[in-house]
Amino acid sequence: MSRIAQARTAAAQLTGLATDGAQAIGGHVIEVDLACGGTVVAKRHDEPSAVLAEVASLEWLAEPDGPPVPQVRGHDHEWLIMDQVEPGRSSAPAAEDLGRRLAALHATGAPTFGAAPPGGPVDAWIGLAPMRNDTGEDWPAWFAEHRIAPYVRSAVDAGSLEADDAAVLDEVCAKLDSLAGQRESPSRLHGDLWNGNVLWAADGRAWLIDPAAHGGHRESDLAMLALFGCAHLDRVLAAYDEAVPLADGWRERVPLHQLFPLLVHTVLFGGGYARSAVAAARAALRVA
Structure with a gap:
């Protein structure tokens, strides 16, 4: 199974939502389109502890007055699924x-x-x-x-x-x-x-x-x-x-x-x- 196919499978399993396509955006990071609309980011880690570390980090940093961070949608020992952030320009x-x-x-x-x-x-x-x-x-x-x-x-x-x-x-x-x-x-x-x-x-x-x-x-x-x-x-x-x-x-x-x-x-x-x-x-x- 290709990496993109793996990402779609992981996104569907971990969010409970059907997917409608995917595209790699670099390295182990893949954007997955949801059939209901919207996009999530699927990120693969080789080490299970790296998944846990990033999930815990994102949740710890999600302070109301702090800089925004992506919301975690789901994870397992290999994949982290989170909201996609639409890029813009610095100002x-x-x-x-x-x-x-x-x-x-x-x-x-x-x-x-x-x-x-x-x-x-x-x-x-x-x-x-x-x-x-x-x-x-x-x-x-x-x-x-x-x-x-x-x-x-x-x-x-x-x-x-x-x-x-x-x-x-x-x-x-x-x-x-x-x-x-x-x-x-x-x-x-x-x-x-x-x-x-x-x-x-x-x-x-x-x-x-x-x-x-x-x-x-x-x-x-x-x-x-x-x-x-x-x-x-x-x-x-x-x-x-x-x-x-x-x-x-x-x-x-x-x-x-x-x-x-x-x-x-x-x-x-x-x-x-x-x-x-x-x-x-x-x-x-x-x-x-």
Whole structure:
């Protein structure tokens, strides 16, 4: 059975609705047309825990005042079926709305740093990379132990990161307490907030997709949003800061918070991401 046929079967079984066609929109993601009208998105995961992690993430992020996320229609160990969001264009008003809503989402908080969404697995995923949601009460120690060190080890073992470069990242871990800025309570993070996971929709809003939600530092989401560029980012950040002011020095800490996604990319893709991670680490150390 073709992947498209599998998606139609899964959508019908998990929603209880007949389907009328389907089309792949990239990778393991397929849009399925419903016979009664409307469209759902069928997303296939190779790992059952990845399905559970994304379902739990979407449900945890679905806060009334936060950015909108697709509604889950059904899932099993392999397929996730959710509402389709009609794409539109970015705009300054939508960006400002995103900033305010992201601030509201973060403010809903999390029990601890590293906390998985309720019902979500400890062994979760960020994209195609494993992400373990071990918890901690102190952000610098938690970030060093669970968001930097494991990926440095994996990158070194894979030959993507040289030992001398790994030493720079180890130095960041050793100095994180002084690099972290003022202490903040855990925020409810999207967790994988690069610009590709911001969907500018036809309804004039910015929707969030493909989360790797967990408890973390709110500056991490904002730093990742800046990593690969985001439309109207200055409007997003200004609206966020107006709604819930950011701590002094947050701009200088952007490279520090970008270390996690850069190391994930180093593990997955190697190449220039290792150089970018080391450059970010050196930039973070210069702030000390």
